[in-house]
Structures are given as structure tokens and as C-alpha cells.
Amino acid sequence: MLLNIGDDKERHFLALQALLNPDDSRDDVLRKITQLAARMLKIPGSFISVLDDENQYVRAAINFRLETSSRVNSFCRYAVDSGNPFIVPDTLQDARFAAHPLTLSTPFIRFYAGVPLTTRDGIKLGTLCVVDTSPHMITKEQTDTLQLLGELAMSFLEAWHYAGLTDAITGLPNKLHLLRDIQLLATTNDIAERNLILIDCIDMPRAHELARTRGMAPVENLLRDMAIMLPLRLRPLRCGKLYMVATGRFALLTHVSDKISASVVASRLQGVSAELEPGFSVEFRVHTAGKTFIPGESSAREVLNKAVSALHDRIRQNILLLPESTWADEDAPSTPALMDELRQAIQGIIPGLYLVYQPKICLQSGLPVGVEALIRWRHPQKGELSPGMFVPVAEHAGLLPDLTSWVIASVITQLRGWHIAGLAIPVSVNVSIHDISASGFADSLEERMIRASLPTRLLGIECLETERIIESTAAIEGLEDLKLRGFPISLDDFGTGYSNISYLRRMPIDIIKLDRSLISRLSQDTGARIIARSIIAMLKELDYVVLAEGVENSQTGETLQKYGCDQAQGYLYARPLPAEEMSNWLELKLTSLK
Known part of the structure; x- marks a missing residue:
């Protein structure tokens, strides 16, 4: 605007x-x-x-x-x-x-x-x-x-x-902006044929884990670098206007006469990689798809939905293609070896997988109201490997359902132990679209909680890959099944744009987690405070519980409390802790506030 x-x-x-x-x-x-x-x-x-x-x-x-x-x-x-x-x-x-x-x-x-x-x-x-x-x-x-x-x-x-x-990280026009631009073409009676080309560059589960293990700064820098690099890679072609329509997903709106297609874009972007920090590189797995349209013949959302559908088809066709990983150590195990070792770790043949827990705090009472479970792997030879290294391996090796099952089994065991000790604290787990969409996932989860004599309200489900979930009927139905059985549903990393609010009512969500990229700026940025206050007010009007991630100082916590935010999570309260340390922390916190 x-x-x-x-x-x-x-x-x-x-x-x-x-x-x-x-x-x-x-x-x-x-x-x-x-x-x-x-x-x-x-x-x-x-x-x-x-x-x-x-x-x-x-x-x-x-x-x-x-x-x-x-x-x-x-x-x-x-x-x-x-x-x-x-x-x-x-x-x-x-x-x-x-x-x-x-x-x-x-x-x-x-x-x-x-x-x-x-x-x-x-x-x-x-x-x-x-x-x-x-x-x-x-x-x-x-x-x-x-x-x-x-x-x-x-x-x-x-x-x-x-x-x-506008996308808050890259400064590019966002998804809502793209839809308005397409609508504007029809309003101005522009009937020149256009191409809408979508470009997926970043594997979102991996990006999510990178953000959790290394902080948001490297991932945000990566996205900014991509926003600059894409037009440079496409020179001297006339590539039209570039948008950021979801995290890691870009769009180009071009004239057909520019003779730039999805396949041309894909060929120009092959082999693109970036160094997140010294010794740790990421090679992008690029998928592209396009939709040719004449403005006014279909609605802007129909044009975008068809392009998204074509992109997902491309992604599914290449689901087993594993990009090479770049390791900091030349003696690091090869990817096939790591797949096998991860499989053995999930099966318990070799040790190493474990969970850490980070508390969620009620901003009104100061009491812990839940914890989030995060997976870690202490490799027998390589030491600590971040989830950003092994979760993508699990996905591409077809081990992600097994890894999710291992996490849920471990969480239920811990929940049972805490319940017996008098700590009825809810625990949330991160679940991918593959798990949510799987037939019988909600039934299986309910059965496991019943066998452990635990109420389903103690196990929260945190949704990743929101853009993909909202476009998947199976995923929406999976969430509705979970909600029906009493599992609390959280939407993870809610963005700063008001455009995101439009899809909330299609998802059975209880808790909205505000993205840490917004929360981290509250103490220095007046604009961020205006945006945060407005978003929190609107979400509360819609009857959601609002949780802020990445709270690292008392000023931010006090600001969020003043704005009516319900819960917070971050280093101000506690870092992710192993189960035993988390138990001690909970007991100490609950005792001190009685």
C-alpha cells in the first residue's frame, strides 16, 4: 500500500x-x-x-x-x-x-x-x-x-x-500483496497473459529446527540472502516482481512474453547453497511450478491455489531425493551411514536420542502452565547433532513417523512419571503434516494416552508447516480428529502479518504462538509494539490463547503482559532442560509461588 x-x-x-x-x-x-x-x-x-x-x-x-x-x-x-x-x-x-x-x-x-x-x-x-x-x-x-x-x-x-x-523478514511484498496485485490487473482491465511461478527453496522442518537450535538470526539472514540472490541468479532475464508468500517460498509474477518459466527458474537455481555460519552450510532443495492465467478469468486466490497444487505435485514427485549435506568435519559420517545410525537410535539399538523440555509461563500468575518437548541426539562418535542436521535425514529416509512415535512414547512416559509425582503439567510436541495427515493418527494417540491412564488434555500438538496444512484436506481433518479427542492444538510461529489471520478459522486451533522474530524486537521497535498489541487484541477477540516465543528480557515480558498476552516461553524463564532438571525446576517454581 x-x-x-x-x-x-x-x-x-x-x-x-x-x-x-x-x-x-x-x-x-x-x-x-x-x-x-x-x-x-x-x-x-x-x-x-x-x-x-x-x-x-x-x-x-x-x-x-x-x-x-x-x-x-x-x-x-x-x-x-x-x-x-x-x-x-x-x-x-x-x-x-x-x-x-x-x-x-x-x-x-x-x-x-x-x-x-x-x-x-x-x-x-x-x-x-x-x-x-x-x-x-x-x-x-x-x-x-x-x-x-x-x-x-x-x-x-x-x-x-x-x-x-510486507514480509517482516525480507521486506518483500507478501502473499496478500500478491493476491491484491492480481486483483488489480483485473480491475484495470489488463488482459495480457501472465505467469505465476512459485519457488520453494527451504525445507521447512529443517528450517524450524535450525531456528530452535541456532536461533532465528541465521535463518532470517538466510531468507534475506535468498531474497537478494534470486533476482541475481535470474539475470539477465526479465523476472517480473518477486514476493515472499510463505517462509522459504517465493513467487514471481511475470508476463508470458518475458519467456521465463518454472523450469527455467529451476535450472538457474540448481546448486545454490549458503553458509549459515562458519563450518555449517545449507544446500537448497529447489522446487518450482507455474500457472499461466489471464487476469479476470479466475479469482486471484484460484490462480494461487492452482500454482500451489502444482508445486506440491512437484515436491511429492521428488520426495525421496536427498540433497547432499555439508558437514563441518571432514571425518563426519556419510548421509547413508547417518540414516542407518538414526534408524538404530530410534529402535534403541544404539543410545543417543533424548528430549529436553522448555516451560511455558502464565504471564498473569507467573506459574508454569506447560512445557514443550524438543528432541536432541548425542551421536556416539560425533557428539551433539542439532535437529537441523538429523530431522531432514529422518524425513527423506522415511523415518519421520518412527521419530515422531519415539518422541510421543518418551513424552507419555515422562507425563506418567510427573503425574504420579503430583505434577499434572501438559507437554506439547511438534508434529509434521505427514503425521497429522496419516490415517488413524488421532485414534492411535488417544489409545496410547488411555493405556497410560492419562487425559488427552495433557498432550498438546504443535503444528508446523502451516501453509501446507491449510492446503491439505487430510491434514485439516486430522487436526479436527485430534481436537475432537481433547488434544490441545497450537499453531507454531504465527507470523506478524495480518494476512495470516484469514486462515485461522479453517483450523481447529486453541493456542497461537507468536513468532519470535516479532517478539525479539519489542524492546527496541515502536512499530513492532504497535503490531504486537494489535495482533494480540485481535487474537483475544477470536478467543485464542496467545503465547509469545523467544522472550529473553523482563521488559519484553512486562510489555506482553500489559498487552494481554496469556503465556510466554523463552530464556527469560528457562532454557530447554533435560527431564530431571525440568522436574526440579517445576517443583522449585511451583513451591516458591505457593
Whole structure:
């Protein structure tokens, strides 16, 4: 909407459309700004206007009874057209407005002062105004205050837009932005044939484990590097506009006449790798698929869904292809050897697999309300191997269901032990789309809990690969079966964009985990705080339990508590601990708070 959209006409159109669409959280903040303007200038009426070529639309009005008017009759057009503050101390003494319909009838404007709302690239969207039915004189100081408040409103709108239409990590336009761009083509009667090409670069279970074991910074840097590298690899081809439509998934919107296809993109990206940190490299497993369409013949979402379906077909066709791993040590075991050793570790033939647990804290009481189980592997020769190294091996070797089963069996054993010791603390496990989609998974899980004499509410299911789950009927049905049997469902790593909220109602979710990339910025970034507060408020309105990941300092914890966040998890409270240490920690914490 407000940043890097295209030419001026397109930017203006998208900006106006976004502001005219209803958004209660956005308008609540704008109303508070108009209240502040009226109070500081001691003028009873205030509103924010949005102007297009024909009309003026009133937003966030305080003591002002007008919803729309023609642009010709609007006072605000003078501020927008001039780009400067526009002040009329007494409309009856001004020849332009003495016989004006908005002066002589509702809303009976006698005094007007407005400042233009201008984006950082010069697009004027509307105004922030104060009005009254009596004349006033306004000082330069008051005019400056109104301008400052207008700049504050614009800064908020840009932060709101950034959350909704821009990927928070790469800065690229996001999935919602792509859908709006496709819709815009149809609106402007552009019927030139287009290609939508999707590019999957990163194996998401592996990326998830990398984030858990090495922190978000290396993974975020990897995504930023990919956003820069992709256009460079495609030179000198005209590759169109690049989007980030999901974590690790990019999209290109091109003209068919550009002669760039999914297969061309795939060939240009073969052999791409990146060094996350010294001694640890990742080779990308690239899949591409495309959909050719004529704007307006299908909806934007239908176009994207067909491209996604084609991409998933490509991924399934290559499911057993294992990319080479790059190891820090030349003496590291080969991948086939590691597969065999992992199989033996799962079967208990060789030791090494174990779980650690990280607590989840109630922000109101300070009490632990659950823990998350995380898998680790202490290799007999290589020492500690991160899940980012062995979980992808498990997936490609067909061992992921066995590994998930091992984790669940270990968690149920630990739950049973804690239950006997009087610690009825819920434990959540990370479950992939392969497990959730498997026939009978919920029945099997319920049977295991019944045999252990444990209620299903003590075993939480954390969903990974959300974009893939929402596009899979089998996965949605699997989640509904789990929910029906009483297993709490969490959505892991919820992104910062409001666009993500649209798919929540299709998933039977109890708990939303806010992404640590947003939480980590709360103590330094005003925009992040505005976004977090709005997201938490909306999620609470939808009756979700909200949990923040990656809380590392007390200031962030206090901010989240003030915003109404329910639970938190992070190093501020405890690092992931082995079972025995976790037991001691829980007992100490629960005893100290009694």
C-alpha cells in the first residue's frame, strides 16, 4: 500500500483501497489520534479523510457527522492538492466557502484546519483535520502540533501496512500483496497473459529446527540472502516482481512474453547453497511450478491455489531425493551411514536420542502452565547433532513417523512419571503434516494416552508447516480428529502479518504462538509494539490463547503482559532442560509461588 508498490497511479489506487477496507484495530488507533488532535488543539471535532478522484471518505471521526462527500465539495482537497496545511478561520468570511453546502447545512463547518497525510514516497492519501461549528483563530504552534499528529498517523499506517502487505523478514511484498496485485490487473482491465511461478527453496522442518537450535538470526539472514540472490541468479532475464508468500517460498509474477518459466527458474537455481555460519552450510532443495492465467478469468486466490497444487505435485514427485549435506568435519559420517545410525537410535539399538523440555509461563500468575518437548541426539562418535542436521535425514529416509512415535512414547512416559509425582503439567510436541495427515493418527494417540491412564488434555500438538496444512484436506481433518479427542492444538510461529489471520478459522486451533522474530524486537521497535498489541487484541477477540516465543528480557515480558498476552516461553524463564532438571525446576517454581 504505502511502500514500493509500483507507479504512482497503482500506488495511489492500492493505498486508497487498503484504507477504505474495514479494519477495526487500525480504525481504533486512528480514532485515538483524532481524539488527541481535538484535545490538544481544543477544537471539538476531528476526523481523518481519504480522497480518491471523485469522493472524500471520512474515517475515525470525533464529533463530526459526515461519512462521505464529493471531492469537489470537500474542504480536504485543498490540503491534499497543495500538500500543505489548509486553514479557514471562518468559512462565512471566506468567499470560497460562504455559500458552501457543508457550511450552510450538515455538518455546518464554520472552522476548518487540515494537514495532508503523505507517504514517504510522496503519495497524498487524505488529511487529518479539526473542525467546529464556530470560528477560531489557530496559532503556528497549534498548526505545527496538527502536522506532528498527521505524521504520527502516517507512521502508524505505514507500520500497519508493513504488517499486512510486507514480509517482516525480507521486506518483500507478501502473499496478500500478491493476491491484491492480481486483483488489480483485473480491475484495470489488463488482459495480457501472465505467469505465476512459485519457488520453494527451504525445507521447512529443517528450517524450524535450525531456528530452535541456532536461533532465528541465521535463518532470517538466510531468507534475506535468498531474497537478494534470486533476482541475481535470474539475470539477465526479465523476472517480473518477486514476493515472499510463505517462509522459504517465493513467487514471481511475470508476463508470458518475458519467456521465463518454472523450469527455467529451476535450472538457474540448481546448486545454490549458503553458509549459515562458519563450518555449517545449507544446500537448497529447489522446487518450482507455474500457472499461466489471464487476469479476470479466475479469482486471484484460484490462480494461487492452482500454482500451489502444482508445486506440491512437484515436491511429492521428488520426495525421496536427498540433497547432499555439508558437514563441518571432514571425518563426519556419510548421509547413508547417518540414516542407518538414526534408524538404530530410534529402535534403541544404539543410545543417543533424548528430549529436553522448555516451560511455558502464565504471564498473569507467573506459574508454569506447560512445557514443550524438543528432541536432541548425542551421536556416539560425533557428539551433539542439532535437529537441523538429523530431522531432514529422518524425513527423506522415511523415518519421520518412527521419530515422531519415539518422541510421543518418551513424552507419555515422562507425563506418567510427573503425574504420579503430583505434577499434572501438559507437554506439547511438534508434529509434521505427514503425521497429522496419516490415517488413524488421532485414534492411535488417544489409545496410547488411555493405556497410560492419562487425559488427552495433557498432550498438546504443535503444528508446523502451516501453509501446507491449510492446503491439505487430510491434514485439516486430522487436526479436527485430534481436537475432537481433547488434544490441545497450537499453531507454531504465527507470523506478524495480518494476512495470516484469514486462515485461522479453517483450523481447529486453541493456542497461537507468536513468532519470535516479532517478539525479539519489542524492546527496541515502536512499530513492532504497535503490531504486537494489535495482533494480540485481535487474537483475544477470536478467543485464542496467545503465547509469545523467544522472550529473553523482563521488559519484553512486562510489555506482553500489559498487552494481554496469556503465556510466554523463552530464556527469560528457562532454557530447554533435560527431564530431571525440568522436574526440579517445576517443583522449585511451583513451591516458591505457593
